[in-house]
Amino acid sequence: MSRLAAAEWRKNGARLFTVIARILQNSTDAPANMNRRVEPELLDALPANDPRAIRSRLDLRRVNALMGNAGVIARAVLQASGGLPLRQLVDLGAGDGAFMLRLAKRLSPAWPNVEVTLVDRQDIVNAETRREFEALSWSARSVAADVFDWLSRTTDPRVDLVTANLFLHHFADPALRRLMELASGRTNCFAACEPRRYPAALRASQWLWLLGCNSITRHDAVASVRAGFDGPELSALWPGNGSWRLREEAAGLFSHLFVGNARPPRK
Numbered sequence: 001m002s003r004l005a006a007a008e009w010r011k012n013g014a015r016l017f018t019v020i021a022r023i024l025q026n027s028t029d030a031p032a033n034m035n036r037r038v039e040p041e042l043l044d045a046l047p048a049n050d051p052r053a054i055r056s057r058l059d060l061r062r063v064n065a066l067m068g069n070a071g072v073i074a075r076a077v078l079q080a081s082g083g084l085p086l087r088q089l090v091d092l093g094a095g096d097g098a099f100m101l102r103l104a105k106r107l108s109p110a111w112p113n114v115e116v117t118l119v120d121r122q123d124i125v126n127a128e129t130r131r132e133f134e135a136l137s138w139s140a141r142s143v144a145a146d147v148f149d150w151l152s153r154t155t156d157p158r159v160d161l162v163t164a165n166l167f168l169h170h171f172a173d174p175a176l177r178r179l180m181e182l183a184s185g186r187t188n189c190f191a192a193c194e195p196r197r198y199p200a201a202l203r204a205s206q207w208l209w210l211l212g213c214n215s216i217t218r219h220d221a222v223a224s225v226r227a228g229f230d231g232p233e234l235s236a237l238w239p240g241n242g243s244w245r246l247r248e249e250a251a252g253l254f255s256h257l258f259v260g261n262a263r264p265p266r267k
């Protein structure tokens, strides 16, 4: 297939997928058993330079675009910041940085000169992505580390915002509770966008072949929805005592938004 034909196929696939997704979303079937289930994802086990991993990370960009997660987080954090520009951001499980770049494109008009730290086990932020951050007058630093290690060891000062996209669902509740405890000590604002665990999202995740996604992405998408969130599940794990204002809700077609704001903001 020529490049042009492949692009056309993907474009049509995306349109068809959106139509099917809307039909699925509006379907009134009774939910299947959808207790939260965390299982290993294939992308996490592949070396960064494995062609299947490289392809799957490109798929992830399209999945993120379809889910509209950058828009969901951008609107939520602009609202949460009350119009004040933020200066230091950390993205946990940032992958190749493409998601944060998409977010930066939305936030940079309101928030210039931001320093963003991209934390991921794999060191895969390429030069082109870094240049695109610079073009927005943002500076991006990548840190190759396990987020638990990094959060517990970093000596960086507290940042204005910590984000996570399609990342929290990797962890079972006890690890998540620990992650949130560590993250809450590093910021006054935490925002995450995750798969929403509900039947329409599960069905849609089984249709990703329509977008030309590879077997790794197709496996991980289904696993991600099963490990996703519904209702106030993340709020229940956030370290409480009333000192945080929490917001948690369904967002877009398939996403689940969580935002925590310290009140009053700590210095």
Ligand SMILES: C[S@@+](CC[C@H](N)C(=O)[O-])C[C@H]1O[C@@H](n2cnc3c(N)ncnc32)[C@H](O)[C@@H]1O
Pocket: 044, 060, 061, 064, 092, 093, 094, 095, 096, 098, 099, 119, 120, 121, 122, 145, 146, 147, 148, 164, 165, 166, 167, 170
């Ligand atoms: C589904 S990808 C999401 C990447 C990115 N946030 C996005 O939206 O495109 C999950 C990422 O989490 C990373 N990851 C998984 N467990 C991790 C851990 N314990 N510490 C740091 N990164 C981790 C993986 O390497 C992968 O890049």
